[in-house]
Amino acid sequence: MALHETKKNVKIIDEMLFYFVEKGFIDVTIDCHFNKVETIIEFTVFDNERLLDECLKNDIYVERDAEVEEYGYELMGESDTASELQLVGMLIDSIDIIRNNDIIKVVLKRNK
Numbered sequence: 001m002a003l004h005e006t007k008k009n010v011k012i013i014d015e016m017l018f019y020f021v022e023k024g025f026i027d028v029t030i031d032c033h034f035n036k037v038e039t040i041i042e043f044t045v046f047d048n049e050r051l052l053d054e055c056l057k058n059d060i061y062v063e064r065d066a067e068v069e070e071y072g073y074e075l076m077g078e079s080d081t082a083s084e085l086q087l088v089g090m091l092i093d094s095i096d097i098i099r100n101n102d103i104i105k106v107v108l109k110r111n112k
Helices: 003-021 051-059 066-075 079-093
Strands: 027-033 039-046 096-098 101-112
Touching: 003 027, 003 039, 003 079, 003 101, 051 096, 051 101
Parallel strands: none
Antiparallel strands: 027 039, 039 101, 096 101
8 A cells, every 4th residue: 555545544544533532432443445346434432312313424525635635644743523524525535324223333444
């Protein structure tokens, strides 16, 4: 995997983990799967309050953007969480939010 691809993936993981912890979700597991076709980043979050899925639906909008992909991801700095998640949305192709009782799986996919 190219260095810039690795940096983008790490940035996505960093911003999503920060989002979860800032919202009070401290029981988070991360699984990453990298192959030649896509990258899959899966977060498993314990959510007994049943709030996370609604928060995410309001805070992240997925629309991959080629210009952000090439130039803007390095400019992602320390700003408010919502705008950071918007930038994450520009780096991914899809998000799936799956609830199973008190466990939420958030699956992010990036096509190569």
